Amino acid sequence: xxxxxxxxxxxxxxxxxxxxxxxxxxxxxxxxxxxxxxxxxxxxxxxxxxxxxxxxxxxxxxxxxxxxxxxxxxxxxxxxxxxxxxxxxxxxxxxxxxxxxxxxxxxxxxxxxxxxxxxxxxxxxxxxxxxxxxxxxxxxxxxxxxxxxxxxxxxxxxxxxxxxxxxxxxxxxxxxxxxxxxxxxxxxxxxxxxxxxxxxxxxxxxxxxxxxxxxxxxxxxxxxxxxxxxxxxxxxxxxxxxxxxxxxxxxxxxxxxxxx
Amino acid sequence: xxxxxxxxxxxxxxxxxxxxxxxxxxxxxxxxxxxxxxxxxxxxxxxxxxxxxxxxxxxxxxxxxxxxxxxxxxxxxxxxxxxxxxxxxxxxxxxxxxxxxxxxxxxxxxxxxxxxxxxxxxxxxxxxxxxxxxxxxxxxxxxxxxxxxxxxxxxxxxxxxxxxxxxxxxxxxxxxxxxxxxxxxxxxxxxxxxxxxxxxxxxxxxxxxxxxxxxxxxxxxxxxxxxxxxxxxxxxxxxxxxxxxxxxxxxxxxxxxxxxxxxxxxxxxxxxxxxxxxxxxxxxxxxxxxxxxxxxxxxxxxxxxxxxxxxxxxxxxxxxxxxxxxxxxxxxxxxxxxxxxxxxxxxxxxxxxxxxxxxxxxxxxxxxxxxxxxxxxxxx
Ligand SMILES: Cc1cc2nc3c(=O)[nH]c(=O)nc-3n(C[C@H](O)[C@H](O)[C@H](O)COP(=O)(O)OP(=O)(O)OC[C@H]3O[C@@H](n4cnc5c(N)ncnc54)[C@H](O)[C@@H]3O)c2cc1C
Numbered sequence: 001x002x003x004x005x006x007x008x009x010x011x012x013x014x015x016x017x018x019x020x021x022x023x024x025x026x027x028x029x030x031x032x033x034x035x036x037x038x039x040x041x042x043x044x045x046x047x048x049x050x051x052x053x054x055x056x057x058x059x060x061x062x063x064x065x066x067x068x069x070x071x072x073x074x075x076x077x078x079x080x081x082x083x084x085x086x087x088x089x090x091x092x093x094x095x096x097x098x099x100x101x102x103x104x105x106x107x108x109x110x111x112x113x114x115x116x117x118x119x120x121x122x123x124x125x126x127x128x129x130x131x132x133x134x135x136x137x138x139x140x141x142x143x144x145x146x147x148x149x150x151x152x153x154x155x156x157x158x159x160x161x162x163x164x165x166x167x168x169x170x171x172x173x174x175x176x177x178x179x180x181x182x183x184x185x186x187x188x189x190x191x192x193x194x195x196x197x198x199x200x201x202x203x204x205x206x207x208x209x210x211x212x213x214x215x216x217x218x219x220x221x222x223x224x225x226x227x228x229x230x231x232x233x234x235x236x237x238x239x240x241x242x243x244x245x246x247x248x249x250x251x252x253x254x255x256x257x258x259x260x
Numbered sequence: 261x262x263x264x265x266x267x268x269x270x271x272x273x274x275x276x277x278x279x280x281x282x283x284x285x286x287x288x289x290x291x292x293x294x295x296x297x298x299x300x301x302x303x304x305x306x307x308x309x310x311x312x313x314x315x316x317x318x319x320x321x322x323x324x325x326x327x328x329x330x331x332x333x334x335x336x337x338x339x340x341x342x343x344x345x346x347x348x349x350x351x352x353x354x355x356x357x358x359x360x361x362x363x364x365x366x367x368x369x370x371x372x373x374x375x376x377x378x379x380x381x382x383x384x385x386x387x388x389x390x391x392x393x394x395x396x397x398x399x400x401x402x403x404x405x406x407x408x409x410x411x412x413x414x415x416x417x418x419x420x421x422x423x424x425x426x427x428x429x430x431x432x433x434x435x436x437x438x439x440x441x442x443x444x445x446x447x448x449x450x451x452x453x454x455x456x457x458x459x460x461x462x463x464x465x466x467x468x469x470x471x472x473x474x475x476x477x478x479x480x481x482x483x484x485x486x487x488x489x490x491x492x493x494x495x496x497x498x499x500x501x502x503x504x505x506x507x508x509x510x511x512x513x514x515x516x517x518x519x520x521x522x523x524x525x526x527x528x529x530x531x532x533x534x535x536x537x538x539x540x541x542x543x544x545x546x547x548x549x550x551x552x553x554x555x556x557x558x559x560x561x562x563x564x565x566x567x568x569x570x571x572x573x574x575x576x577x578x579x580x581x582x583x584x585x586x587x588x589x590x591x592x593x594x595x596x597x598x599x600x601x602x603x604x605x606x607x608x609x610x611x612x613x614x615x616x617x618x619x620x621x622x623x624x625x626x627x628x629x630x631x632x633x634x635x636x637x638x639x640x
Contacts, residue, residue: 071267071271072271072274075271075275185308186275186278186279186308187271187274187275188308188309188322189272189275189308189309189310189312189313189322189324189328190309190317190322190323192268192271192272192275192322192324193268193317193322193323193324195271196266196267196268196271197268
């Protein structure tokens with residue numbers, strides 16, 4: 001079983017600040033961590049490898065400091081890690097990102113399963129996993145909460161808003177993971193020692209023979225026009241009446257505001 | 261001089277920090293209340309390789325350096341001084357076996373201790389002899405292929421929880437410190453039993469008991485090091501222990517500071533957060549300065565240990581400085597929390613009770629000041 005896990009490093013904070021001029025996330029002083037759902041992806045991949053044998057490769061597209069997250073993936077039991085990094089990749093939206101990751105996956109080749117987190121907690125799109133599947137022309141199961149291998153197929157339960165859907169697809173396939181799938185292990189100290197000393201190969205645009213039209217800003221049809229932190233208000237409205245009246249009014253108000 | 265942690269030191273810190281936040285810190289209040297030893301946490305620590313971080317890979321450790329070791333204790337102590345103390349005492353015994361054990365002893369005892377399959381304890385103190393460790397009275401006599409141990413040992417951290425005990429006794433009563441030898445004794449050996457469990461003021465999630473040796477028979481090959489070398493073994497092990505107590509002080513104080521800082525921002529008096537008052541800020545400033553100073557001393561001591569340079573004086577210094585700093589920090593955290601700080605609803609009073617041990621165990625401050633002072637005077 002050869003498995004590839006796509007890992008993204010995200011800021012370790014709920015309180016992300018945005019540069020009002022460049023509209024980029026302010027990353028200075030904020031530690032990077034593995035996107036939480038990607039940890040579930042790593043855990044599942046390592047678990048499957050432990051049971052069926054094979055090899056797990058983690059890949060990440062991003063700046064050199066993303067190496068830290070790849071090293072943590074190694075310390076969690078991943079066998080190989082590759083950083084895909086090039087100035088030419090900068091400014092990529094999900095389409096350009098999935099193009100680069102798919103090209104890297106093709107270069108690695110001979111894969112049975114590809115894992116991605118259901119979405120990254122910084123940008124929140126959830127598009128990269130499905131796009132990779134489309135680019136590779138293989139099936140995908142998103143929002144997976146449980147997973148089983150059966151011969152050359154994978155049977156998975158998808159966690160939908162009001163239901164759980166059971167899906168079977170043939171391998172190879174792309175799986176996107178939820179936090180319900182498993183409890184990610186801690187990195188092991190012994191593996192940390194090995195991971196810290198390991199050289200992580202870096203693949204650039206030219207090593208991937210990437211089409212310059214499809215990478216970075218050029219390959220990104222999404223334009224961020226504006227981005228801002230929503231203003232917080234502390235307006236409070238007191239609802240009066242009997243318990244029943246209060247409940248009814250509250251229900252109506254929440255419906256009006258489309259919370260329900 | 262380079263003040264940056266290496267990549268592996270940073271990774272170990274992150275790992276232990278995550279482990280502590282999730283598995284250890286949420287349990288500390290309960291351990292303090294019930295006084296129960298957390299066997300389940302120990303099992304998780306074993307599964308995740310925490311017992312062997314700064315020890316050789318060939319015996320089941322991770323092969324990390326001593327800086328990683330002090331970082332491990334520091335991070336654990338942020339969540340629970342009790343759990344950090346358990347590992348500190350375990351490593352006292354581990355150091356003795358790792359540094360003085362022969363190949364068979366290491367295979368048999370070091371490996372299960374480093375994987376955490378077995379917990380270890382180190383026993384020097386007796387009811388009648390603490391600071392004056394050379395005055396211990398328990399004995400061992402050779403009888404054929406076995407040593408026969410007799411006596412009562414006191415204040416054994418990890419007593420009962422441990423399977424492996426490194427015990428110092430007199431093999432020659434006519435000699436002082438040169439008459440002391442150490443033995444590796446397995447729990448369940450004939451004549452070995454656990455005595456009273458201490459009901460402590462702090463570190464209540466760590467277990468402290470008496471050991472009773474009554475014609476306790478130990479195979480001849482369980483003598484650790486040479487006959488008469490026991491006091492030296494104990495002192496070398498205690499160097500490591502004192503360094504780890506310094507690391508505990510840093511973690512514990514850091515926890516007290518975090519609570520005080522958060523409270524100082526949230527609590528209003530006279531129309532403003534109490535953190536605006538200079539008197540409160542000064543206490544926080546002292547905390548920050550003294551924690552950082554201790555941390556640097558601890559890391560430097562660990563660096564000396566890694567370079568195999570003798571660090572007895574430095575270990576004594578971090579222990580005295582660190583334990584007094586932890587007491588002061590916990591005390592001032594209570595002060596910043598005011599009346600609430602004096603209740604069991606907030607952690608600082610517990611941290612103060614935990615911190616008090618650091619000024620006593622593994623050498624009281626008064627005794628260690630003598631060690632430091634006499635070392636300085638000798639060298640000048
Ligand atoms: C929770 C806990 C865990 C412990 N764990 C262990 C363990 O795992 N293994 C182990 O072997 N021991 C352990 N100890 C014992 C500990 O090391 C001793 O308590 C310590 O060394 C002090 O000895 P004592 O209690 O006999 O005090 P004493 O030696 O009676 O000293 C009492 C006080 O007298 C003063 N004093 C003593 N001698 C001098 C001097 N020469 N000059 C000036 N002042 C002096 C000091 O202020 C000291 O605090 C533990 C103790 C505690 C409380």
